[in-house]
Amino acid sequence: MFKKLVTLGLVLLMAMGLFGCAKDGAKDDGKLKIGFAVSTQNNPFFVDMKNGLEAKAEELGFEVLTVDAQDDAAKQLSSIEDLIMKGIDVLVVNPVDGDAVVTAIESANNSNIPVITVDRGANGGEVTAHIASDNVAGGVMAADFIAEKINKAGKVVELEGIAGTSAARDRGKGFNQGIDKYDSIEVVASQPADFNRAKGMTVMENILQSQREIDAVFAHNDSMALGAMEAIEGAGRDIIIVGFDAIDDAVQAVKDGKIAATVAQQPSLIGEIAVETAQKIANEEVVEEFIKVPLKLVK
């Protein structure tokens, strides 16, 4: 009998706990609750995005619950489900994978939680707004800058990102479109270095072996540009380097005159705009479906 009572007591206690949680989850103190599912914090870009988003939210007095998927699509799915359970008002998601995230977005849709995607898009589900920089425009920007620097004639090298990723595709597309406008500029080598600094250096070292004449290098991201910089310094050659993303190290290298420029996506601005968009959606204002965040050249 005693045992039964204890069991009953425990069950009641657990039920109360659950009830308490649920109540806590649904509590509405008028404070907008934003769930932010970021793909990784393994990369300064997404760290800046998160910081921009959280700072803006704090400024506007919103609450942010951030979950980091560590580039694991399955983990992202389950952590978004957790966010939904916690009763968020708007979901801001930076997908690990555009296809894998669809299930998570659909669960948010089912709970009537509006979804904003940032940086990477989703290939399904109902997304109210997508916020990202225009990578193709960034590639064109880099090409124009290089053309201006080398007087519209010369040989350039392109260090590509991971084959098949949208960033590599779009930046490369924009860059080649941009270069095609100038008849006397030739792309003498396009090689993948996987967005990676060590690879950027190795691949550039190898290209330096085979190309005696190089005027400029465009790298699809700064890590590769910085790796290429080490290779070029090591070889004692004088080559204009342009990177992409404006991470801290690259901005410093631009200041030191070691690389010519970096195309800056504005990750923290992406985060800020995400919060503003979330606010508009919560206020039932109409928002654009694709919000292009401007790029800028840090030179």
Place this chain on the structure above:
Amino acid sequence: MTAKSKESQIIKLAAKFKSAIGLIGLIIVMSFLSEYFLTVHNLMNITRQVSINAVLAIGMTFVILTGGIDLSVGSVLALSSVITAGLMSSGMNIALVLIIGIGVGTLLGLLNGLLVAKGRMQSFIVTLGMMTIARGLTLIYSDGRPISGFDKSFRFLGAGHVLGIPVPVIIMFALLAVSYVILKKTPFGRYVYAIGGNEKATELSGINTDKIKIGVYAISGFLASISGIILASRLNSAQPIAGTGYELDAIAAVVLGGTSLAGGQGGIVGTIIGALIIGILNNGLNLLNVSSFYQLVAKGAVILIAIFLDTRSQKRD
């Protein structure tokens, strides 16, 4: 001596040196394909690039010879590299920094060894777990950001030269020599082969196999941290995502070098040859400006062909 036995001797010899023959073949082919390949400068370039993977692969050879595997080397490399960089940029004495950096990697290796030997767990799973933990610790320590701002003297390790030879290459050959001696001339080395050949028998003959196993994982961690430090010095920056996938390149180098994944057979010299084959392949694909999509196919195909030939020749034995 009959003609037939002479012939079979040649086949045996060819089998023994097959990875070296593969390497020479690759060098000849590359020399014809690219005029820039066979220059002193480029060869120096390749050996310098190979040194990081080669140092990892030396440690991997010890582990694989015992019949184990170490998947954690890439993450351990990254952890040692960010800790070294972080302590250095905080202004700590450089010698002390290097000792701590290498100590951390060795310690994680030791832990791997303890879990495998005393915990009786599969090395694949133990080191898979360690791979994840070390990567996590790397991210925690670095806050996901690259760390730079090194002492000028530190750059000597990765970017310096002695008598015109890059320092990483010298380190690689020094470690190669020491490892060769350990494996071939010491009781420890003989027991490493013995465990890979037949662990039960080795244990029954009164050898403390646990000690040997812990030793090989510690060596692997030790070498992973050395390559992490070289990489940071070479890049002038410690990257939190450095070394992702390096364990696979190291394993590929070991296997291309003729060491059997089952353990007990192979050696260090083959491993260096395997690392050179991978390095030359990467270099060659860049020199030839092969498009990114084809590069992946080419690399995978070479590894598969090499392993295929290897298993066939082993079957013939």
